[in-house]
Amino acid sequence: MTTIRLDHLKKRFGKTEVIHGVDIDIQDGEFIVIVGPSGCGKSTLLRMVAGLETVTSGDILINGARVNDKEPMARNIAMVFQNYALYPHMSVFDNMAYGLKIAKTPKAEIAERVQATAKLLQLDAYLTRRPRELSGGQRQRVAMGRAIVRKPDVFLFDEPLSNLDAKLRVQMRLEIKELQRNLGVTSLYVTHDQVEAMTLADRMIVMHDGVADQIGAPLEVYQNPKTRFVAGFIGSPATNFFAAGVLTGIGNPALTKGLDAVAKAGLDKAGATVGIRPEHMTLCAADQGHLNLVVSYTEALGAETLVHARLDNGDTITARQSGHLDLPQRGQRLGVAWPNEALMIFNQGGLRLQA
Amino acid sequence: MPGMVEKRGIGHWMTHLGLILGVLVIFFPIWLAFVASTVTQPEIVHPPMPLWPGDQFYNNYRQALLSGVNAPVAKMLLNSLIMALGIAGGKILISLLSAFAIVYFRFPGRRLFFWLIFLTLMLPVEVRIVPTYQVIAGFGMLNSYSGLIFPLIASATATFLFRQFFMTVPDELVEAARVDGAGPMRFFWDILLPMSRTNIAAIFVILFIYGWNQYLWPLLITTDPSMNTIVMGIKQMFPSGDDIAEWPVIMAASILAMLPPIFVVISMQRLFIRGLVDSEK
Numbered sequence: 001m002t003t004i005r006l007d008h009l010k011k012r013f014g015k016t017e018v019i020h021g022v023d024i025d026i027q028d029g030e031f032i033v034i035v036g037p038s039g040c041g042k043s044t045l046l047r048m049v050a051g052l053e054t055v056t057s058g059d060i061l062i063n064g065a066r067v068n069d070k071e072p073m074a075r076n077i078a079m080v081f082q083n084y085a086l087y088p089h090m091s092v093f094d095n096m097a098y099g100l101k102i103a104k105t106p107k108a109e110i111a112e113r114v115q116a117t118a119k120l121l122q123l124d125a126y127l128t129r130r131p132r133e134l135s136g137g138q139r140q141r142v143a144m145g146r147a148i149v150r151k152p153d154v155f156l157f158d159e160p161l162s163n164l165d166a167k168l169r170v171q172m173r174l175e176i177k178e179l180q181r182n183l184g185v186t187s188l189y190v191t192h193d194q195v196e197a198m199t200l201a202d203r204m205i206v207m208h209d210g211v212a213d214q215i216g217a218p219l220e221v222y223q224n225p226k227t228r229f230v231a232g233f234i235g236s237p238a239t240n241f242f243a244a245g246v247l248t249g250i251g252n253p254a255l256t257k258g259l260d261a262v263a264k265a266g267l268d269k270a271g272a273t274v275g276i277r278p279e280h281m282t283l284c285a286a287d288q289g290h291l292n293l294v295v296s297y298t299e300a301l302g303a304e305t306l307v308h309a310r311l312d313n314g315d316t317i318t319a320r321q322s323g324h325l326d327l328p329q330r331g332q333r334l335g336v337a338w339p340n341e342a343l344m345i346f347n348q349g350g351l352r353l354q355a
Numbered sequence: 356m357p358g359m360v361e362k363r364g365i366g367h368w369m370t371h372l373g374l375i376l377g378v379l380v381i382f383f384p385i386w387l388a389f390v391a392s393t394v395t396q397p398e399i400v401h402p403p404m405p406l407w408p409g410d411q412f413y414n415n416y417r418q419a420l421l422s423g424v425n426a427p428v429a430k431m432l433l434n435s436l437i438m439a440l441g442i443a444g445g446k447i448l449i450s451l452l453s454a455f456a457i458v459y460f461r462f463p464g465r466r467l468f469f470w471l472i473f474l475t476l477m478l479p480v481e482v483r484i485v486p487t488y489q490v491i492a493g494f495g496m497l498n499s500y501s502g503l504i505f506p507l508i509a510s511a512t513a514t515f516l517f518r519q520f521f522m523t524v525p526d527e528l529v530e531a532a533r534v535d536g537a538g539p540m541r542f543f544w545d546i547l548l549p550m551s552r553t554n555i556a557a558i559f560v561i562l563f564i565y566g567w568n569q570y571l572w573p574l575l576i577t578t579d580p581s582m583n584t585i586v587m588g589i590k591q592m593f594p595s596g597d598d599i600a601e602w603p604v605i606m607a608a609s610i611l612a613m614l615p616p617i618f619v620v621i622s623m624q625r626l627f628i629r630g631l632v633d634s635e636k
Contacts, residue, residue: 052530073536085527089549098545099535146535 001028001063002153002186004049008058011044011210018044019210021058029184031177035197036207037233043158045207046190050079050156062153073102078147079156083163084139086131092118092142093127099150117149120179137168144176148183155180155187161196173199194234198222206230228350231275237306240281240317244272244345246291271348280342281319283307283328289335293317295328309334385613392416392606399602411603419607424592425580428608431588434503435567436615438584441504442566443559446513450558451551454517455543459529469518476511480572488575498579507572513558520554521547560623564616585612 004026011019019041026032034042047053049060051072060067067075078099086095093114100110118124121141131139140160147155160176161169177200180187191197197204198218206213206221206229214226225231231239286292293309296316300323307319307328319336328334345353387406391399394409419428456462457469480487487506496502524547532542573584583591589612592605 050530050534052533071536072530072534077534079531079534081527081531083525083527085525085531087528087531087546089546098532098537102536102541146531150535 003028003063004154004186004188005061005064006045006049006058007061009045009048009055009060010057011041011048011053012056017056017210019048022205022212024205024212024215026186026188029186031180031187031189031200031202033189033191033197033201033204034207035191035194035201035204035233038192040207041210042190042192042205042207046156046158046188049154049188050077051075075154076152077154077156078150078152079158080140080143080147080160082159084131084143086139086142086146088131091128091130092123092134092145095131095142096146096149099146103150113149113151114145117145120148121145136164137172140164140172144179148179153186155185155189157187157189157191159191160189161191162193169196176200194236198234206233208233225344226352228273228275228346228352231277231344231346231352235277237278237318237320239275239277239344241273241275241346242311242313242315242317244274246311246313246315247274272353273346273348275344275346276317276338276342278306278318278320280338281317282337283319283321284335284337286333286335289337292333292335295330295332295334297330298327300327309336388606388609392419392603392610394603396599396601396603415603415607416611419604419611423588423608424601424604426583426588428585428588428611430581431583431585431608432611432615434500434582435584435586435612437500438503438569438573439563439566439615441500442507442569443562445504445508446510446562447555447558449508450510450513450517451548451555453514454521455547457514457518458521459539472511472514474511475509476515480507484571484575491576497576498582502576503569503573503582503584507566507569510562513562516558517551517554520551524550556623556626560620563619567616 004024006022006024006026009019009022010017022045024032034045036042044053048055051067051070051074055068062075062077072079087098090098096114096117097110100113105113114127115124118127121144123138123141123145126134126138126142131142134142140163143160157176161172164172173196176189189196189200191200201218203215203217204221205215208227208229214221214230216224221230222234225234228241232241282289291311293311295307295309297308299306299308303323305321305323305325305327307321308316309319310316317336347353387404390405390408392415393412394405395411398405398409421427421429423431453472457465457472491497491502491506494502496505528546529542532546537545568586569584570587570590574587574590577583577587580588580591585608589605589608592601592608594600
């Protein structure tokens with residue numbers, strides 16, 4: 001049973017504040033993914049939980065106990081690093097056993113636990129090898145084995161898959177998910193890859209410039225982004241954004257229903273934006289949709305086609321359509337429509353205006 | 356393409372010819388020394404000098420090793436060995452620890468200390484030799500191994516090299532060790548030291564030869580012939596006044612003096628290369 005609570009956690013490097021106060025209650029066994037672009041503070045947040053960075057203000061509580069000033073070891077956490085950080089001069093066995101050896105675990109128990117973990121990760125054949133004699137995926141497994149063998153309260157993953165090739169990444173992603181589910185260990189996982197975030201997370205924290213923009217289950221975040229940043233960051237291809245004025249100007253009452261209040265408050269003039277996901281856009285004949293566009297190029301991916309186009313005002317948008325539909329021609333003039341509920345409106349500060 | 360083969364052929368032979376000539380030029384004095392150590396005294400002083408070894412090898416070397424001129428060469432070799440090992444070992448130990456402190460610990464004046472150590476690089480032994488002599492004499496360390504070793508132990512060069520190496524060790528490794536619960540000294544012994552072994556081997560070679568070849572310092576502080584080191588001892592073998600130089604013995608001592616550094620270089624070279632192949636950062 002391990003719960004983690006971050007309470008107004010802040011971090012400052014010199015005068016620059018990089019994390020502006022993060023709050024979250026993590027349940028036992030929960031898989032939390034911290035996702036965000038580079039420099040958003042996600043790794044720093046993880047390293048604070050690990051005890052590798054000091055806490056500027058706020059509290060970290062593991063099982064209700066404040067651990068701010070405790071060494072990583074005393075927090076009973078295990079961490080998987082981006083570059084694996086395996087000890088190059090030690091065999092796989094010694095790499096995995098090192099933490100237990102320091103904790104003065106009896107030798108027989110170390111051997112037994114390392115063997116069991118190696119078996120779990122299909123590493124039993126490689127125990128005598130050095131890390132450099134292993135492939136990337138195997139090193140990754142050793143790094144995870146080193147974490148698992150200690151039976152920690154918390155797993156911390158710092159972009160563990162970013163050094164693997166695409167195919168291996170998918171495979172390891174599934175393995176990590178399965179392992180975590182079987183072991184039931186509370187986990188924090190940092191990544192910049194939204195696919196990893198969507199597939200692994202029970203809940204995810206979308207970080208942006210040191211702020212947790214949104215915390216929630218992956219689908220909830222996807223369907224109901226709270227900020228313009230989240231709407232743009234989660235989902236691929238990214239959400240189309242354009243100025244609210246583009247829509248209020250066209251005077252279609254059905255379309256501007258949600259925008260009425262915005263227009264009334266003058267927010268469209270103040271820089272409010274609307275966002276529509278590519279998959280919600282439907283192409284139709286020119287003047288039949290809400291807006292007109294000119295196709296600039298298409299990407300046919302087989303099952304789906306991405307249509308990149310330019311609006312009359314010069315904004316570029318991307319629409320996604322099923323692969324069996326006809327490919328629009330380059331330079332073709334088309335209309336685009338969407339269901340009204342697909343419209344997301346954000347104020348000039350990027351906050352979502354309507355739910 | 357025949358033209359290319361021919362071109363490469365000529366270059367090939369010229370390169371080898373040049374290298375062989377170079378080796379001969381460098382090797383010739385050593386060969387002469389070896390020849391001189393295997394003949395009798397009269398054969399050396401009567402020109403022309405012999406170019407091929409004589410039959411006195413065993414006698415000359417036995418005389419050099421066991422009785423020498425002022426002190427047996429065996430004793431001087433031992434002195435040199437102790438001094439060189441002491442300097443190399445001591446320097447490595449101290450440099451490892453100070454580089455560890457400078458790289459991994461944040462203490463007030465860290466940079467200042469680093470630059471102070473770095474500054475001493477600019478002061479060769481000769482510059483500080485008088486005050487050093489006074490200090491050593493004051494401690495009563497003249498004619499002792501500690502007197503030979505201690506003044507030469509502090510090394511900015513090795514500290515600097517280890518610092519550079521430690522800075523290339525990924526931070527994640529330090530952090531992984533911390534997460535595993537290793538304290539600083541544990542990290543030093545279990546991880547940093549084994550990872551540094553190739554560097555240690557390389558620095559050991561350099562420092563051993565540095566210690567072995569010390570001349571001025573042993574000359575100053577060892578007045579007792581039985582404490583002479585071999586490199587300065589050879590000089591002491593030259594006669595003062597009208598005595599006859601025993602060239603065969605002196606040459607035998609010279610040849611003997613060359614052997615330990617050669618042995619160290621060759622044996623450490625193996626370790627050095629194996630270390631390079633074995634390790635990975």
